[in-house]
Amino acid sequence: MANILVVDDERGIRDLLSEILNDEGHSVDLAENAAQARTARAGNGYDLVLLDIWMPDTDGVSLLKEWAAAGTLTMPVIMMSGHATIDTAVEATRIGALAFLEKPITLQKLLKAVEQGLARNAARQAAPPISVIQPPSDPVFSQLPAVLSAMADAGPHAHQGFDLDRPLREARDGFEKAYFEFHLAREGGSMTRVAEKTGLERTHLYRKLRQLGVDLGRSKRGFQ
Known part of the structure; x- marks a missing residue:
């Protein structure tokens, strides 16, 4: 009960x-x-x-x-x-x-x-007590370890440089933008495959990308 x-x-x-x-x-x-x-x-x-x-x-x-x-x-x-x-x-x-x-x-x-x-x-x-702050669970943060690992493997041209000395809301937005740019570049700009990968509906995904200011044209060229 x-x-x-x-x-x-x-x-x-x-x-x-x-x-x-x-x-x-x-x-x-x-x-x-x-x-x-x-x-x-x-x-x-x-x-x-x-x-x-x-x-x-x-x-x-x-x-x-x-x-x-x-x-x-x-x-x-x-x-x-x-x-x-x-x-x-x-x-x-x-x-x-x-x-x-x-x-x-x-x-x-x-x-x-x-x-x-x-x-x-x-x-x-x-769960045992932990000393770090855990972000809310969602499709983006649930894949944080894998995405950061993939970015590290991509070498010096990967999209990195998160400023963690910021309020959580701003830090989260920065990570989400990098997260979606990473997946868009890896999937060649395919919104369908990115929606499937991130667990979001296409309409929600479009809204999220516009909100974060993600450059969809740049995602098709890959990270610079």
Whole structure:
């Protein structure tokens, strides 16, 4: 049994999620806004949080940032919304959200996301303590060791020189740009193969490349 917090300003959704999760054997607390969520989080250690993005007092992404800044984002968080954009979902993932569920949420997607979140939490609790800061898990950072190794093997002309003496957000953007430039060069500029390699949909990939300022023309010529 897991302790789960459901944060949503719609009573019908709170009641429905609570009923489903209770039927699965979990203990569920409910919050209808960010203020109640803060109070609940301060007094309890949750194994998982289901967090709505659009709420009347403080939106879910802002609340996620608060927890991350305070060092209390110690549990997997699954974001929920019926109107969020891709950029909003990407931002939430960058901050530390595990997944994003689009409303109306199907039973299958809900249970799968909850199962993955609880498995992630169990694995994190079982892992030995480490002294380095771990970035949020996503397709880009999961391949960081392999990409850096490949860049090193490529010799002095590889795209290197990351400035680590920067805020995490800026350092992450710098790495992501180099990551995608590396794969674009290796795949000859093929967006299809890069999308398959990085685990991103083509539309998401295009948005990401534009956001990072990746030169698609340069990727076809390889690194200089």
